[in-house]
Amino acid sequence: MQPSDLPADARSLPELFARVAAVRGDAPAVAGGGEQLGYAELDRRAGAVAARLTAAGLGRGDLVGVLLERSHRAPAWILGVLKSGAAYVPLDPSYPADRLRFMAGDAGLAALVGDPDRAAACGLDALPVIDPVIDPVAAAPALDGAAPGPDDPAYVIYTSGSTGVPKGCVVTHGNVLELLRATLPLFELGTGDRWTLFHSASFDFAVWELWGAWATGATAVPVPAATAQAPEDFLRLLVEERITVLNQVPSAFRHLAREYADSGAPATALRYVVFGGESVDLDVVRGFLAAAAAAPGPAPVMVNMYGITEITVHATHLVLTPEQLAGRTASPIGRPLPHLAIELRDDALRLVPDGETGEMWVAGSGVADGYLNRPELTAERFRVLDSRRMYRTGDLARRLPDGGLAYLGRNDQQVKLRGHRVELGEVEAGLRAAPQVRDAAALVVRDGAGNELLTALVVPAGPGALDVAALRRHARATMPAQLVPNRFHPVDELPLTSSGKLDRKVLAELAPRAGARRARVLVLDPIDPGALDELRRRHDVTVALRPPVEDLLRLVRDQEVIVLRSGVRLDAPVIAAAERLRVIARAGSGIDNIDVEAARAAGATVFNIPAVSAPAVAELALGLMLTVGRHLALADRQVRSGIWNKAALSGVELGGKTLGLIGYGRIGSRIAALGRALGMRVLVDVARPDADRRHELERLDYELAPLKTLLPASDVVCLAVPLTDRTHHLIDAAALAAMKPTSLLVNVSRGLVVDEDALYEALAEGRIAGAGLDVVAEEGRPNRLHELDNVVITPHIGAMSVDSQVRIGRILVDSVAAALAGQEVPNQC
Structure with a gap:
């Protein structure tokens, strides 16, 4: 299929999908991660979801909430809601519960599609909850009169509200169909994409991503949230899944572009990269294309598309040519899409001459229905001018000599930060709800490095210093992350105009310039020397390697940033002592030595950089397995005779042996893959083997085994678990007694997961054959394990390659700077 094949007379999105499915049959509609659903099968599954909704009395005119993580199942559930005739309201589980409950109540949701436990955790269990896990072979009954028409709502997406109340924008089936008909022919797309x-x-x-793929008979590949946050993993997905069409917010693409260059510009199948959501970074695009020039094959076409929810995703289209990338226009957005018209008007609603700045008004078949239950706001923003219904965007632009448009920012209290539309009024209303706040104003301040920071000026409700940490906790608990200010500054009064309104022109003069003051940084563990030098150039750095707890409580009191790897625990008392704490930077493969809840309750940003270190630790585990694995062949005889000759045992392979893996997270999954590559049988013990995890292990031919079964069956027991109450001394004397005398223990977990005294006794008495340890649990404490020659102990950072150490260090420094600037940092907490 080609974009020109899009049925002109399709009246709804389910009808469009059904027509494509009739042609594409078993061709993959959704794929990735070893999963695949053909068009016909997806249509059948969506029909079963629709039947369940219909049986519950839901259909046209109803709004159904969708509380779903990104997975291969989610598209069928969304399509199922649409096939029932209802419209869906996406509910992001990461939003605060208060906001989710408001959205559910404001929309008058008739039901919720999602996991019942997650719904309860989000405070949404008062709604009828339909668990979307259905029998995939069940036949779907016929649906009576469910088919929606072009004027029926397809979805309602909530955006930030200028009055402090989020507003739901109602978008119809016809709006989306018109977007597809007008936009897809501008690309050379097909079924192979x-x-x-x-x-x-x-x-x-996400609407464009899903329906752009399906309307052309292509394949949609869901990106798990954890992968989306880890640039190395995301780049690997692009390569392994042969992605040809990539849609990105520029701030997210910035991290991917850096990873792409650092990885030596690996060959990809990318044909298009489409930007939207915020101003494009032309310098980042130039850098990406320069790196891509060294890769085999043609570079992808880079396309910039301005758009907003109220006009159905996209409004303009521009292929970024070398001339535009080298030009002086900071944010060119191109020409209007064929189904839309964009006019530039002044405050008196008069058209402005070419070359002058005006507000963008959009007309055409993409203009949405309006705001749900907000007739006054709908009348204000959706207006009739010159006999045409238009949407007033609040965005400023000017027309260029070539007829294209240059985006110039906002003209009201709405700003765009990291791809999100943020209404300053909603931020202010949320802060005023805090008991310690009498009044508040929000604005965007640019620091010396060019970073845009959401800043709050706060008038305290009473005497005394403003408790910034408590206010940040309030903001995090009541507002989505994009609305939480990066900076809080107390002021005595807010400036007013002569008419008594907030004087926003004076606000910027009151806000201290962020970035002018160097941050205080405490480094608690060894990091790459080059990274440490760079931190010292940027900030006031104190280095205290693995201090005792009593010293740690003193050291953290004045610190704003804490940098650590392993060996030091930041528990709740330590975090409470760090009254100025803003950032915890973890350059490792896990954060089990951080009390994350305490950190977030204190208003601190916690991020981790596992994308580089996780594979390094997994490879370290493999090295330990191979090193101690040399003992396997003769271990039984030699242990029993008391002879231990390492030289005589070299070269024995692990193929055909059984690997018992305890923990299947970011590191554990990599270790399992490495073990399987050596020809090992893989047994896996996980803490909570839900249906998705069981399915994944079954697909990879790993065997799920509880600890009591895994220990006596394994030749190599490998630990890759976080330190929790459940895993403290998980391997104790009883666990060691259950292992084979010929077995080996490999531990890359940090902390007291293994009872090291019991391990010493087991090794010394020959009750297990050997052990490989990535740092003993309590460094600095005399440990008898060092005395044994059937033990290999390697310090974590020392075992990594120099390249890995340097790379982790550079990402760490950049991420600290980004976190201090209030930017989102890719992480896996």
């Missing part, structure tokens, strides 16, 4: 589903369904970019 593979599109990423990168964005949350709460962001309307």
Whole structure:
């Protein structure tokens, strides 16, 4: 199929999908991660979901909430809601519960599609909850009169509200169909394309990703949230899944472009990269294309598309040519899409001459129905001018000599930060709800490095210093992350105009310039020397390697940033002592030595950089397995005779042996893959083997085994678990007694997961054959394990390659700077 094949007379999105499915049959509609659903099968599954909704009395005119993580199942559930005739309201599980409950109540949701436990955790269990896990072979009954028409709502997406109340924008089936008919012919797309589903369904970019793929008979590849946050993993997905169409918010692409260059510009199948959601970074695009020039094959076409929810995703289209990338226009957005018209008007609603700045008004078949239950706001923003219904965007632009448009920012209290539309009024209303706040104003301040920071000026409700940490906790608990200010500054009064309104022109003069003051940084563990030098150039750095707890409580008191790897625990008392703490930077493969809840309650940003270190630790585990694995062949005889000759045992392979893996997270999954590559049988013990995890292990031919079964069956027991109450001394004397005398223990977990005294006794008495340890649990404490020659102990950072150490260090420094600037940092907490 080609874009020109899009049925002109399709009246709804389910009808469009059904027609494509009739042609594409078993061709993959959704794929990735070893999963694949053909068009016909997806249509059948969506029909079963629709039947369940219909049986519950739901259909046209109803709004159904969708509380779903990104997975291969989610598209069928969304399509199922549409096939029932209802419209869906995406609910992001990461939003605060208060906001989710408001959205559910404001929309008058008739039901919720999602996991019942997650719904309860989000405070949504008062709604009828339909668990979308259905019998995939069940026949779907016929649906009576469910088919929606072009004027029926397809979805309602909530955006930030200028009055402090989020507003739901109602978009119809006809709006989306018109977007597809007008936009897809501008690309050379077909059935062989593979599109990423990168964005949350709460962001309307996801509508374009999903239906752009399906309308052309292509394949949609969901990107798990954890992968989307880890640039190395995301780049690997692009390569392994042969992605050809990638849609990105520029701030997210910035991290991917850096990873792409650092990885030596690996060959990809990318044909298009489409930007939207915020101003494009032309310098980042130039850098990406320069790196891509060294890769085999043609570079992808880079396309910039301005758009907003109220006009159905996209409004303009521009292929970024070398001339535009080298030009002086900071943010060219191109020409209007064929189904839309964009006019530039002044405050008196008069058309402005070419070359002058005006507000963009959009007319055409993409203009949405309006705001749900907000007739006054709908009348204000959706207006009739010159006999045409138009949407007033609040965005400023000027027309260029070539007829294209240059985006110039906002003209009201709405700003765009990191791809999100943020109404300053909603931020202010949220802060005023805090008991310690009498009044508040929000604005965007640019620091010396060019970073845009959401800043709050706060008038305290009473005497005394403003408790910034408590206010940040309030903001995090009541507002989505994009609305939480990066900086809080107390002021005595807010400036007012002569008419008594907030004087926003004076606000910027009151806000201290962020970035002018150097941050205080405490480094608690060894990091790359080059990274440490760079931190010292940027900030006031104190280095205290693995201090005792009593010293740690003193050291953290004045610190704003804490940098650590392993060996030091930041528990709740330590975090409470760090009254100025803003950032915890973890350059490791896990954060089990951080009390994350305490950190977030204190208002601190916690991020981790596992994308580089996780594979390094997994490879370290493999090295330990191979090193101690040399003992396997003769271990039984030699242990029993008391002879231990390492030289005589070299070269024995692990193939055909059984690997018992305890923990299947980011590191554990990599270790399992490495073990399987050596020809090992893989047994896996996981803490909570839900249906998805069981399915994944079954697909990879790993065997799920509880600890009591895994220990006596394994030749190599490998630990890759976080330190928790459940895993403290998980391997104790009883566990060691259950292992084979010929077995080996490999531990890359940090902390007291292994009872090291019991391990010493087991090794010394020959009750197990050997052990490989990535740092003993309590460094600095005399440990008898060092005395044994059937033990290999390697310090974590020392075992990594120099390249890995340097790379982790550079990402760490950049991420600290980004976190201090209030930017989102890719992480896996």
